[in-house]
Amino acid sequence: MPAFCITFQIHQPCQLKHYSFFDIGESSVYENESRTAESLKKSVEDLTLPSLQILLKHVTDYRGEFRIAFCASGTFLDSCEKLQPRVMDVLKRLADTGCVEFLTTPYYLSLSSEVSLQEFKEQTVLHSERIKSLFGQSPKVFANTGLIYNDALAGEIETLGYLAILAGGAGLLADKQSPNYVYQPGSCTAMKLLINQVVNPTDPLQIQSRGKVINLWLNLSSPVGTPGRESDMLSFLEQLPGSILWENKGKSLTPSQAAGAFKSSTVLSSPSTRSIIPPHDMTPWLGNEMQKDALQALYLVENEVKRLHDPTVLRTWRILQDADHFLGMGTRPHAHPAINVYDSPYDAYINFMNILTDLSERVEARA
């Protein structure tokens, strides 16, 4: 029976304020803090906190038999530290069990790996340091935003000293290849590649189970607009160790344990970019003209923003990098309704561009 390696992703974006064209030059407040706090509170209370409590109980009860990993964005950790300290307490207690691994992800869950290697590395380092100071462990495994992955990126991650990187299987694996082996990225010499499957809590048996290690990817943040999903997830989590450890006689590993326990079965090469969100490439974030334009415009001001050495401006610019803003601009057939807090993708784009126009003008004025 293969081993199980389960990673939980947690994130809540900062919500942007309704920002009209007429606000450009008038207001430099971009974030709707009360809405950010509200959606964080709802997500934490409905899903994240009860999930973490269930997981903490399992990890404690099973004394080393049940191990899990977390990939929590810096945005989420910052918000929780300020607004939901109970979450931080449980996460710290989970870290203290010694059975929980924290992964590195771009701090602001950005798409920086696609646009600016410099910014991508800065956010990766920033996140890794934050995890070290919060939980006392240096991350050894990297998971990009949306598990965005390609050979070049894997090469960069290896040079940063990571043992393994996570990716989704679609587009990477050949027809008969199983996701449940440890692979070697095309561009790497030592770093391992773990192929993850998304679990549907209402239909967990859909996962492929042949192989050495089953890597599962679960989201512990409640997306807007899908009521009822939370209770499915909670009952799935309640039964999780029972189903994987007893019924399947499997064992449970963290990603770095899995990377250490198995040799690479073969090299998997992926020059083109893949992701975990269907259609498993960049189209959910960059499938249309608005998304591409907004992303390009955002990184055009990178150098000017950084030259100011103003932490407030830098944070503001980084909040805008959140991949969820780009998901919200998706048009059919790649619209992502669960994420959209706007009436339409056009509203999402217009709001974002108005804010970015104001920010750019302010930054240029100070340059």
Added chain:
Amino acid sequence: MKILMFGWEFPPDISGGLGTACYEITRALSRHEHHITFVVPRSEAPRGQTHVQLVDASQIPVPYPPTVQEFFEALDLKSVDSILRPYLNDAEYQEVLNQVRCGPSEHPSAPSLVSTTGHYGATLMAEVARYSEIGETLAFDHEFDIIHAHDWMTFLAAIRAKRATGKPMVVHVHSVESDRSGGHGNSGIFEIEKMGMEVADHVIAVSHYTRNLILEQYGISPDKVSVVHNAVSRRQVEKAYHAPRLHSRKTVLFLGRVTSQKGPDYFIEAAARVLEKAPDVVFVMAGSGDMLPRMIERVGELRLGRHFHFTGFLSGHDVERMYAMSDLYVMPSVSEPFGLSPLEAMVYDVPVILSKQAGVNEILPDAMTVDFWDVDDIANKILAILKYPALSREMLRTSRKALQSIRWEVAAERIQQIYNKLLA
């Protein structure tokens, strides 16, 4: 199948979407080997802005090239001498009537089905009642299997044709009185609409929005009300792509009747907001209607005259040119049962902002929509479209995709199914 169809207007002289819809529906139906007798009112009134002139089938000019000859052979266009014209209210009727009585009468009169020339009704209602006589006349003179009537003015004529022959009758509702009047409609018109829908064997609504009004305001049984959305023609689509922009300044267009139903006042208020931020934008209000004088005054009050053009009523090539010159089309309608013109604007690669109240949204799920009263939001969106080119690129991509499946053939197919059910 032989269809007796009652309409209000027919190309090339049309004042609104109804004429276009009738033309395209009959054209698509004729492909299925149906023979259509199409009846429209005509008068000898001098040709004016809202004038409807009936054109003999052989004289249909330029916009409809020879390829449609076969269609016109299948279509029997009948004129009925009447000064009825679309979207008329009683006061406007009196005006037209006076014009006709005082105006020159040297127009050669075409053979008319009902010889009542010179005896137009004293009021709109009297004229509608007089017009309905043709229903009976036609019923005796022509052979047909089904009766199809477009909007209220023709309903009484259709009812008389049905009573005379017992043939099934379909009424096609392009708008209802509350749409046109903003809620306080003419009760006589309401009664005619209600009677037409009640007597009809089936009712076609141009949108779910209109269907709901028919169920709620007229109490018609849901079983006999179907939705058939309007469409846009392929000929236009092929011809119009990449029409050159003629204007170097960004041009924002309002095109439609200048009546409270269409929200021209919101267009002007939004324009004023836009011009605060982008003084180089040009606004065009194309169309005529009872609110036009007030709108011109308002533009004056706001001192926006040099940014505003009022073209009056446009038809034929001028409409096409107007679309081709525009960078953005805005339809801030207070009430819009369907709204064909946004589809036409899209054909010309013009991005459109639509009122959330428009029935056409039902077939344009990717449309950019606004609340007609939210002037700031309309202005915000106009500015965004003019300033962020990626936005119009994306809107055009989605609208081209939508246009591919919005076809009159689909509408005709649905109508044919309704006919078949009634005749089975």
